[in-house]
Amino acid sequence: MNTPMNSTPPHNQSDTSVKDRVFSQITEQHVQPRACYVYWCQNSGMWLVWLGTVLLGALATAVLVFTSTYRYYDIYEAMHDNFFTFFVQALPIIWIGAFVVLMLVAARGLRATRRGYRLSPWLVGGSSVGASVLLGLIGSMAGFGFWFDQVLGTYSPMYQSQAEREQVLWQNPAEGRLIGTMDTTAVQSDSHITFVDSLGVAWTMDTSELRPRDKELLASDQQVRVLGREMIAKSDLFHACGVFPWMLDQSHKLKNLSAERQTHMDSLYQHADTPATRLQEFEQVAFGGASADNEPSMKVCAEIAAVRRVSDKMR
Amino acid sequence: MPDEQVTDEAIVQAALTDKEQFGVIMDRYEAPLRRYIGRLGVRNVEDQSDVLQDIFIKVYRNLNGFDTGLKFSSWIYRIAHNEAISAYRKKNVRPEGHLVADSEEILSFVVGAVEAADVQFDQTVNASVVNQALLELDPKYRQVLLLRFFEHKEYDEISDILQIPTGSVGTLIHRGKKQLATVINNEHIRI
Numbered sequence: 001m002n003t004p005m006n007s008t009p010p011h012n013q014s015d016t017s018v019k020d021r022v023f024s025q026i027t028e029q030h031v032q033p034r035a036c037y038v039y040w041c042q043n044s045g046m047w048l049v050w051l052g053t054v055l056l057g058a059l060a061t062a063v064l065v066f067t068s069t070y071r072y073y074d075i076y077e078a079m080h081d082n083f084f085t086f087f088v089q090a091l092p093i094i095w096i097g098a099f100v101v102l103m104l105v106a107a108r109g110l111r112a113t114r115r116g117y118r119l120s121p122w123l124v125g126g127s128s129v130g131a132s133v134l135l136g137l138i139g140s141m142a143g144f145g146f147w148f149d150q151v152l153g154t155y156s157p158m159y160q161s162q163a164e165r166e167q168v169l170w171q172n173p174a175e176g177r178l179i180g181t182m183d184t185t186a187v188q189s190d191s192h193i194t195f196v197d198s199l200g201v202a203w204t205m206d207t208s209e210l211r212p213r214d215k216e217l218l219a220s221d222q223q224v225r226v227l228g229r230e231m232i233a234k235s236d237l238f239h240a241c242g243v244f245p246w247m248l249d250q251s252h253k254l255k256n257l258s259a260e261r262q263t264h265m266d267s268l269y270q271h272a273d274t275p276a277t278r279l280q281e282f283e284q285v286a287f288g289g290a291s292a293d294n295e296p297s298m299k300v301c302a303e304i305a306a307v308r309r310v311s312d313k314m315r
Numbered sequence: 316m317p318d319e320q321v322t323d324e325a326i327v328q329a330a331l332t333d334k335e336q337f338g339v340i341m342d343r344y345e346a347p348l349r350r351y352i353g354r355l356g357v358r359n360v361e362d363q364s365d366v367l368q369d370i371f372i373k374v375y376r377n378l379n380g381f382d383t384g385l386k387f388s389s390w391i392y393r394i395a396h397n398e399a400i401s402a403y404r405k406k407n408v409r410p411e412g413h414l415v416a417d418s419e420e421i422l423s424f425v426v427g428a429v430e431a432a433d434v435q436f437d438q439t440v441n442a443s444v445v446n447q448a449l450l451e452l453d454p455k456y457r458q459v460l461l462l463r464f465f466e467h468k469e470y471d472e473i474s475d476i477l478q479i480p481t482g483s484v485g486t487l488i489h490r491g492k493k494q495l496a497t498v499i500n501n502e503h504i505r506i
Contacts, residue, residue, distance in 0.1 A: 018364050019341045022371040026334060033331055033378040114382055117478035 046116070049109035054131045057102040059148050061136020064095040066145030067162050069257060070247065103128050143251035163248040171198050173230040176304050178203065178238060179246070180226075182218045193218065195226070195238065206231075206239040209301045211267065214243035222246065229304050241301035242267040271301040323387035331378055341371055344391055347466075351392065352399040354461055366402045370395050389475035392466070396458075396476055448498040456491030463488055 025031060106128035110116050116124070139145065153161020160168075170179040180197035188194060188204065195205040195218075205226070207215060217224050223246040231237040244264055247257065301307055323343070329336040348370060349363050357363050373394050381390050449457055462468045462476060474481040 018345055018367045018371070019338055021364070021368050022341060022375070023334075023338070025368065025372055026337075026375060031372060031376055034376055034380065036379045039377075039380040115384070118474060118480055120480045120482055 043114045046109050046113040050106050050113070050128070053102045053106035053109060054128055055135065057099055057106060057128070057132030058135035058139055059144065060095050060099040060102060061133055062139035062145035063149050064092055064099065064145070065136065065140040066149055066251070067092045067095065069254060070162050070166070099132070103132065106132070146251035166248055167198055170225045173197070173203075173238060176227060176229050176241075176306070178226045178228070179223065181221065181223050184219070184221065195240075198223075202236070203238045204236050206237060206300075209271070209299055210240055210243060211270070213263070214240070214267070217243045217245060223249070227304070227306060229300050231300075239300045241271055241304055241307070268307050271299070271304075271307040324383060327378055327381055327387060330375070334375075337371075337375055340374070340391075344388075348391070348395045351461075351466060352395055352402075354465055355396070355399040355458075356403045357399050362402065362406075366398055369402075370398045373398065385475050386472060389468075389472045392462075392468075392472075392476045393478065444499065445495075448495055451498050452491060452494055456487060456494055459484060459487040460491045460495065 103125070107121075107124045110119065110124050110128060119127075136145075149161045150163065152159040153164050167179060170177045172178075178195065178197050180195055180203075182205075183194040183196050183202065186194040186202075191206060191208040193205050193207055195203045197203060205228075207218070210218070218226075218240075225244045225246060226238070226240050227242040227244070228238055228240040231239055242264065245260065247260065321339070323340065326336055326339050330340065345367060349367060352363055352366050352370075357366050370391075374391055377394070381387065449460065452460070458477060459473055462473045463470075468476065470481050470484045473479075473484045477484070479487075
């Protein structure tokens, strides 16, 4: 029953009329209290939003750790002129962005739970970020970062996995980088082999400056990365200076990655030392009577960009 | 047991099975809520009645959503607050509350806020000046000052009504009092 009201009704009259109007509406519109489960579902839903976004945030963290670690393995000296260009390229911006967005959603979800508004912003943000980072680190150690990156790369055309990114970075003969496998069926000589890159192009690879370990890796039949120089004079000749395992076939522990990085660096340092060694050898030939067969030529590897960068750092 | 002695929470439980019991809730809260939404800016008496009707219907519909960990008054004030805000947003008008009560009390609190600046209140300051100054405050400050000094709510109750952390309530009240003092000073009133 709606009672018309004048502009300044006596208070009691106003009270009565509102009460009547409310009961009238309840009766006419069959207004009923909503069921308990509606509120339970709402509250649980908000907790689920929080939990879901925290778990996704953990996955983002795991991939962040994985991609950062693998880019750390790809020592920037081999590919970049300075640390800044490396840092900009290596920064997994997409995952950092995803993490930030997820944390904002998680915080909103937690605030929207029944008593969430009582929590301080620091607690809301801190618990979401803390839980995601902790779970992400655990997930990263368990190999989830590698797995999720692979899955996304496989099923999402929009996403470039770390393996695909590395493939693009290393399949660049003009820049002195190749990725592929040795063709063991077409051995040419002790110092030359046939190498098939990831695009299927066959190269004659000069292995004269490779260390025994590099040659073992080449002969392993596994996909490897080769650092060297494409010889302009002969279009299919690639002079190899270092061979590195393809580390993106499975998840590796940080310890293994660090060991590989050290090996990589040692190899570059060794080539960086070569000019001085060569000079001594020339002097031996000129004044010490070395045989013509052992006459050294200036080595290619000492001149490649990665080695030059290392040399500059040594100075 | 007389109605006055029965707790709100017990009446809520009873109202879930007997809607007539909901009348007791309305009897208890209509006057304070009418005053509160008036202070929030719903001035017209007819509008107040409409908003009150919406508030009570919403309360009735959501009785099962009442969190027994809260005070019922906080919960019903929260609903009233949200309805009043959306009512004057719908009308697209600036709140024009008439903060007629307890202005002297808030004056004394504002004195406390500005004492450090060696400012003294002139006891002759008109309550209407404070009311006018309150209307010029940022809504977030006005809302907490209203609840604290006009509705006499505790910090945790204000936290539950406005759905903000208790710590933020303290901060908003502190800043609100400072801003109020500034507004009054800017109005060239010696305090």
